Amino acid sequence: MKHVDELLKDVPKISVQKYTAKDFQSDQDVRWCPGCGDYSILAQVQRVLPELNIPKHNLVFVSGIGCSSRFPYYMDTYGFHGIHGRAAAIASGLKVARPELSVWVATGDGDGLSIGGNHFIHICRRNIDVKVILFNNQIYGLTKGQYSPTSEFGKVTKSSPYGAPDHPFNPLLVALGAEASFVARGMDRDPKLLQNIIRRAALHKGTAFMEVYQNCNVFNDGAFFTFTEKETKDDNVVVLEHGKPMIFGKEKDKGIKLEGFTPIAVSLKDGKYSVNDLIIHDEKDTMLSFILARMSNLPNLPRPVGIFYAVERQTYEQEVARQIESSITKLGEGTLDKLLNHGETWIIK
Amino acid sequence: MAAKIEKLDEVTIRFAGDSGDGMQLTGSQFTNTTALLGNDLSTLPDYPAEIRAPAGTLFGVSGFQIHFGSKEISTPGDTCDVLVAMNPAALKVNLRSLRDGGIIIANRDGFNEKNLKLAEYEINPLDDGSLDKFQVHAVDITKLTTLAIQELNLSTKIVERSKNFFSLGMMYWMFSRPLDSSIKWIQEKFKKTPEIVEANTRVLKAGYNYGETTEIFHARYEVKPASLAPGRYRSITGNEATAWGLIAASSKAGLDLFLGSYPITPASEILHELSRYKNFRVKTFQAEDEIAGIASAIGASYGGSIGVTTTSGPGLALKTEAMGLAVMLELPLVIVDVQRGGPSTGLPTKTEQADLLQAVHGRNSEAPIPVIAACTPAGCFEAAYEATRIALKYMTPVILLTDGYLANGAEPWLIPSPDSLKEIPVKFHTDAKDFQPYSRDEKTLARPWAIPGTPGLEHRIGGLEKEHITGNVSYSAENHDFMVKLRQHKVDGIAEDLPHATVDGDERGDLLVVGWGGTYGAIKTAVENKRKEGKSVSQLHIKYVNPFQKNIGEILKNYKKILVPELNLGQLALLLQAKYLVPVIKLNKVEGLPFRADEIEKKIDELLK
Numbered sequence: 001m002k003h004v005d006e007l008l009k010d011v012p013k014i015s016v017q018k019y020t021a022k023d024f025q026s027d028q029d030v031r032w033c034p035g036c037g038d039y040s041i042l043a044q045v046q047r048v049l050p051e052l053n054i055p056k057h058n059l060v061f062v063s064g065i066g067c068s069s070r071f072p073y074y075m076d077t078y079g080f081h082g083i084h085g086r087a088a089a090i091a092s093g094l095k096v097a098r099p100e101l102s103v104w105v106a107t108g109d110g111d112g113l114s115i116g117g118n119h120f121i122h123i124c125r126r127n128i129d130v131k132v133i134l135f136n137n138q139i140y141g142l143t144k145g146q147y148s149p150t151s152e153f154g155k156v157t158k159s160s161p162y163g164a165p166d167h168p169f170n171p172l173l174v175a176l177g178a179e180a181s182f183v184a185r186g187m188d189r190d191p192k193l194l195q196n197i198i199r200r201a202a203l204h205k206g207t208a209f210m211e212v213y214q215n216c217n218v219f220n221d222g223a224f225f226t227f228t229e230k231e232t233k234d235d236n237v238v239v240l241e242h243g244k245p246m247i248f249g250k251e252k253d254k255g256i257k258l259e260g261f262t263p264i265a266v267s268l269k270d271g272k273y274s275v276n277d278l279i280i281h282d283e284k285d286t287m288l289s290f291i292l293a294r295m296s297n298l299p300n301l302p303r304p305v306g307i308f309y310a311v312e313r314q315t316y317e318q319e320v321a322r323q324i325e326s327s328i329t330k331l332g333e334g335t336l337d338k339l340l341n342h343g344e345t346w347i348i349k
Numbered sequence: 350m351a352a353k354i355e356k357l358d359e360v361t362i363r364f365a366g367d368s369g370d371g372m373q374l375t376g377s378q379f380t381n382t383t384a385l386l387g388n389d390l391s392t393l394p395d396y397p398a399e400i401r402a403p404a405g406t407l408f409g410v411s412g413f414q415i416h417f418g419s420k421e422i423s424t425p426g427d428t429c430d431v432l433v434a435m436n437p438a439a440l441k442v443n444l445r446s447l448r449d450g451g452i453i454i455a456n457r458d459g460f461n462e463k464n465l466k467l468a469e470y471e472i473n474p475l476d477d478g479s480l481d482k483f484q485v486h487a488v489d490i491t492k493l494t495t496l497a498i499q500e501l502n503l504s505t506k507i508v509e510r511s512k513n514f515f516s517l518g519m520m521y522w523m524f525s526r527p528l529d530s531s532i533k534w535i536q537e538k539f540k541k542t543p544e545i546v547e548a549n550t551r552v553l554k555a556g557y558n559y560g561e562t563t564e565i566f567h568a569r570y571e572v573k574p575a576s577l578a579p580g581r582y583r584s585i586t587g588n589e590a591t592a593w594g595l596i597a598a599s600s601k602a603g604l605d606l607f608l609g610s611y612p613i614t615p616a617s618e619i620l621h622e623l624s625r626y627k628n629f630r631v632k633t634f635q636a637e638d639e640i641a642g643i644a645s646a647i648g649a650s651y652g653g654s655i656g657v658t659t660t661s662g663p664g665l666a667l668k669t670e671a672m673g674l675a676v677m678l679e680l681p682l683v684i685v686d687v688q689r690g691g692p693s694t695g696l697p698t699k700t701e702q703a704d705l706l707q708a709v710h711g712r713n714s715e716a717p718i719p720v721i722a723a724c725t726p727a728g729c730f731e732a733a734y735e736a737t738r739i740a741l742k743y744m745t746p747v748i749l750l751t752d753g754y755l756a757n758g759a760e761p762w763l764i765p766s767p768d769s770l771k772e773i774p775v776k777f778h779t780d781a782k783d784f785q786p787y788s789r790d791e792k793t794l795a796r797p798w799a800i801p802g803t804p805g806l807e808h809r810i811g812g813l814e815k816e817h818i819t820g821n822v823s824y825s826a827e828n829h830d831f832m833v834k835l836r837q838h839k840v841d842g843i844a845e846d847l848p849h850a851t852v853d854g855d856e857r858g859d860l861l862v863v864g865w866g867g868t869y870g871a872i873k874t875a876v877e878n879k880r881k882e883g884k885s886v887s888q889l890h891i892k893y894v895n896p897f898q899k900n901i902g903e904i905l906k907n908y909k910k911i912l913v914p915e916l917n918l919g920q921l922a923l924l925l926q927a928k929y930l931v932p933v934i935k936l937n938k939v940e941g942l943p944f945r946a947d948e949i950e951k952k953i954d955e956l957l958k
Binding site: 026028055056057058059060062065072073075076077078079080081082083086089090091092093094095096097098100101118119122320323324326327328330331332333334335336337339340341343344345346347348349 | 381384385387530574577578579580581582583584593596597600601605607609626627628629630632634636637638640641644645646647648649651652653654656670671674764765767770800801802803804805806807808809810811812813821822
């Protein structure tokens with residue numbers, strides 16, 4: 001932006017200081033329900049940000065409406081609590097106008113995939129460099145317990161006493177289908193994994209989509225416990241690691257192999273299969289990313305978490321900047337005089 | 350024998366044909382050439398919503414009317430003197446706008462059996478004497494076009510597409526206009542296909558020469574240049590002027606312009622126009638929908654750009670919630686509504702003024718937004734500039750209302766000097782000491798603009814009610830009551846900043862005609878005509894619809910009767926009555942077309958007899 005530097009010229013330049021997580025905590029009381037998974041997501045973001053050396057004043061958190069969308073109030077950065085579903089569109093405008101800012105969106109399954117579904121798919125395809133954290137609790141929390149676009153078919157809620165007739169979205173497939181360049185899934189109850197995903201997303205150049213399984217202990221308690229709790233986690237979750245075979249299980253004795261295009265879980269114990277038969281995860285493999293994302297919908301398979309897909313491609317705002325620079329090189333900086341007097345004009349004496 | 354040349358003060362020509370016949374292009378070429386000759390002029394494109402409606406049909410007729418003269422011209426003309434009809438449907442649809450004794454130039458080849466049937470003519474009107482009260486010239490335009498370029502061996506389709514240049518050439522001859530400007534335009538436009546350049550140029554000349562060498566036209570006409578104020582002029586449409594006004598404001602304010610917009614008739618040309626000026630650092634974001642258009646613009650404004658969104662009525666409806674957000678955030682934003690016929694999809698390509706109440710009141714809760722209305726095509730420049738100035742000075746969204754008639758209409762414009770434009774000082778807040786996001790400028794009540802990237806000013810804003818001064822979320826009853834009133838007070842206070850409204854005519858009298866927006870030209874013409882007859886009638890045209898200028902109430906008291914003509918069912922009338930408790934007489938028309946001056950004159954006569 002041409003004039004911002006000039007207008008801000010009197011501001012003393014402060015060198016990037018070393019932050020701690022505490023520096024990112026705002027003075028507002030956090031008002032999520034006690035025990036809500038949102039606390040963990042907030043904590044992991046606050047823990048990772050100091051590592052990134054982004055000046056606090058260059059960080060902006062944008063949100064829509066819903067429990068997750070209170071997020072910006074609790075961050076001691078710039079924050080914008082928008083209207084329902086529109087965070088991605090607001091963030092798009094901000095990032096295109098000010099590419100030097102680090103822009104983040106906090107959204108939920110209702111805000112991001114229902115009322116804001118359109119903006120979500122379009123930010124993905126444009127690849128605007130915005131980090132999107134989607135808090136997926138498979139329920140409408142703020143409106144007190146209706147089913148959401150990620151709630152499972154047949155779910156009994158206040159608005160579906162006979163079971164939800166809707167087939168749910170798989171958020172990762174929506175993002176991949178919309179050509180997102182970074183797609184990951186984390187969980188509120190796996191802080192290390194979530195931190196890793198947030199760190200990688202922050203470094204990614206382009207739209208970075210993070211689905212986070214988040215427990216709503218009031219309206220949908222335990223929705224993800226199979227994947228997050230100690231007793232069941234290891235046998236039901238496979239952590240994706242780039243370049244490594246897909247092994248899971250308490251004893252690390254199971255793996256995922258492909259049969260045609262279908263992933264199946266196999267045992268490594270009975271001698272029939274070895275590590276060499278397993279899928280080697282490749283974050284840059286488009287086809288594989290769809291297969292892995294699809295695993296959530298298939299029976300008898302562990303739930304993949306981690307980074308499904310990460311490729312770099314040109315961002316929208318880079319192309320906008322390129323067109324502006326090339327136009328200025330060709331035509332010179334625009335002036336009012338030039339604008340008003342170009343083309344066909346005539347003089348009356 | 351050369352035809353004799355008659356001098357005329359003013360002429361109105363209407364070009365009409367199939368929507369694929371190139372009538373808009375023909376009309377705009379005639380407009381440019383006429384403007385270059387120094388005539389004053391006003392145009393009215395009138396086309397169907399279908400891009401290529403079935404050929405020959407009544408609903409597929411596309412028209413372009415131009416009114417030009419050696420005197421001041423304020424409207425596209427009530428009736429036309431010349432009608433160019435490329436087929437029977439074009440004749441049928443437009444005949445009612447031709448004055449008695451007017452000239453019809455008909456493309457005889459277009460009046461074939463199939464087209465006559467489509468236009469529901471049982472007998473060819475060119476032959477049955479039904480047009481006897483007009484001067485009819487049936488010319489074999491298609492055949493003559495074919496002959497003019499047969500040696501170029503072009504496809505029938507290209508030949509068919511060139512025939513509008515034949516009509517244009519004839520009109521250039523008839524009204525003594527040079528061909529060079531259009532030839533230059535053809536060369537530029539079709540430079541990648543030299544054979545098209547050659548064909549169109551030949552056909553244009555053939556049309557001109559046809560007038561010159563045949564003796565079927567008894568007269569040709571000359572319309573001397575108008576006595577316009579000295580200076581440099583250009584021809585400009587309302588949508589172009591809107592785009593340029595926004596760029597001018599951004600340049601004066603020293604801020605980048607960001608347009609978030611979704612294509613919609615008749616506003617899309619503003620998006621097209623702004624997309625061209627990359628070297629002015631204009632960023633245009635063609636959004637996925639109307640809501641993303643305004644939401645992205647709000648995001649850009651939050652970041653320190655001038656956020657703009659452009660739309661028409663249905664789009665304005667979709668942006669409603671986000672406009673409320675902008676009211677709550679108190680960020681500068683310009684929302685341009687190029688009004689069209691409604692409700693719902695309505696009449697996309699036709700004009701109307703029925704979004705006034707939507708603009709002033711159409712949001713949930715108390716969400717005051719200043720509303721400015723442009724009144725001529727070129728006036729859109731000043732209106733867009735002023736809307737931006739107010740948005741920045743008061744940290745508020747502003748709605749600019751134009752309409753389909755202004756957007757597509759063109760007129761000569763005396764190019765302003767950049768120095769003559771009002772200054773737009775902008776200062777971002779940078780002082781971290783005691784910073785409060787919702788503190789206020791004492792005079793304007795604007796809050797500070799503290800943009801991301803400024804060290805020490807990290808803060809949170811949003812759509813939840815704000816606590817006075819701190820901007821923290823507040824559910825306090827007293828605070829909400831206070832903030833609702835404060836936001837209203839801020840917008841009302843803009844009236845202090847506005848010049849006093851002025852009346853054209855007498856300061857007091859029998860009748861005041863009060864209008865707003867695109868009806869300006871028709872009302873002006875009507876009032877001037879009646880004043881020439883000695884009638885006590887004056888004109889007040891309102892540019893600032895919300896808030897009204899401070900002296901409007903005083904002005905209204907000085908007349909015995911008040912007439913409010915509007916292209917709606919009485920929306921300004923409602924606002925005037927509500928605010929000033931004065932009786933007003935309404936004149937309403939909702940046909941998708943602008944007022945004719947004579948419609949207003951008739952009402953004036955009725956009220957003053």
